[in-house]
Amino acid sequence: MNVQQASFRDLGAENTGEQFIDRSSFPKRIAATAAAAAADAEDVDRGARFPQKAIDTARTERLLGVQIPKAFGGDGASIFDITDMCYALGRACSSTAMIFAMHQTKIACLVRHGTGSAWHEALMRRVASEQMLLASSTTEGQNGGNIRYSSAAVERAGAEISLVRNATVISYGAQADGIVTIARRDDDAAGSDQVLLAITKDDYSLTKSVEWETLGMRGTCSAGFELKFKGNSDQIFPEGYDKIHAQTMTPVAHLCWSSAWAGIAAASVERAQAFIRKAARGAGGQMPPGAAHFNAARMTLAKLRAIITANLDAYAAHEHDERALSSIDFQSSINLLKVEASELAVETVMSAMRACGLAGYRNDGDFSVGRLLRDVLSSPIMINNDRILSNIATTSLMSSVPTSLRD
Structure with missing residues (x-):
């Protein structure tokens, strides 16, 4: 194995049976993003600051929406493509790679479980056209990493819903354009009876509760926040x-x-x-x-x-x-x-x-x-x-x- 090798799979073109996916541009686009990330990596680490230049380059290269299906304006990138990109970014800047990995995990949930929902399909189109960055909020309170148990519950008033969540960690929460978060289905639901919500910046507010001063991964800016959201029940994913x-x-x-x-x-x-x-x-x-x-x-x-x-x-x-x-x-x-x-x-x-x-x-x-x-x-x-x-x-x-x- 050559340590210079930057991918798990060779990238080419693929006919999925539904859309023709042209992967030929992927290496050049991820290389440009990785170069921006590498140039800024030391300063990002030193200042514990968000890798803005790398993410801006990812937007310019239209990589934030690369996994969105072509029908909704994206490139239809596969899991092999996405992991190749994570690997390439990991070689350049750890924080950028982890931000990209977390964002793409949320996009995968949106693509697989949001298709067929008008609200989530509209969000996919926005991600592709606006190159929105999605963060994740899965940990809260004293639960630590137990993401299969939620304390906060969705409050319902007809079609309107709200949520108040003590999120101990939201990586790059302050810099994201939207958040994908979990909560109990309602006040009467058990902690494990959870729903997933996609919320956008105009729907919620964040109040910082915990700073991010760590040994490493400093540029992920994974501070804690109180999250307050008010929106529509359509923002809940249709599947549990x-x-x-x-x-x-x-x-x-x-x-x-x-x-x-x-x-x-x-x-x-x-x-x-x-x-x-x-x-x-x-x-x-x-x-x-x-x-x-x-x-x-x-x-x-x-x-x-x-x-x-x-x-x-x-x-x-x-x-x-x-x-x-x-x-x-x-x-x-x-x-x-x-x-x-x-x-x-x-x-x-x-x-x-x-x-x-x-x-x-x-x-x-x-x-x-x-x-x-x-x-x-x-x-x-x-x-x-x-x-x-x-x-x-x-x-x-x-x-x-x-x-x-x-x-």
């Missing part, structure tokens, strides 16, 4: 959140996040490779002590890319099979992807740091890995791995053990 969560929210989020983390890992391996080459040239061809750590970084990166690709193939194969997506085996696998990918990404960057030695530990110089390490350390605690493993422990016992390599 339990279905959206299993079929789209979880798999797309984990695939996009993992791809962004893999991009961060690839950037660290690239720096380690450059360091080892320079050191070897300076020593007359003799490998420096860190060469073994570079090889370890390459191996873990290869493993990381392989598990992402395997899960991409599995999701794509069953993308429209509701029963398969809701199965114990698929849900366990896609949740374990998040755990494994985050751990491997951290391991890869740590090995790259050791390969570079002091040059990687420094915050200045061409071989610095510090920012990449700080950013990737967010991955095991973003929806905490321990929570995921605890949640799937019981269901995993019900899943059969494969009897052959091809099962």
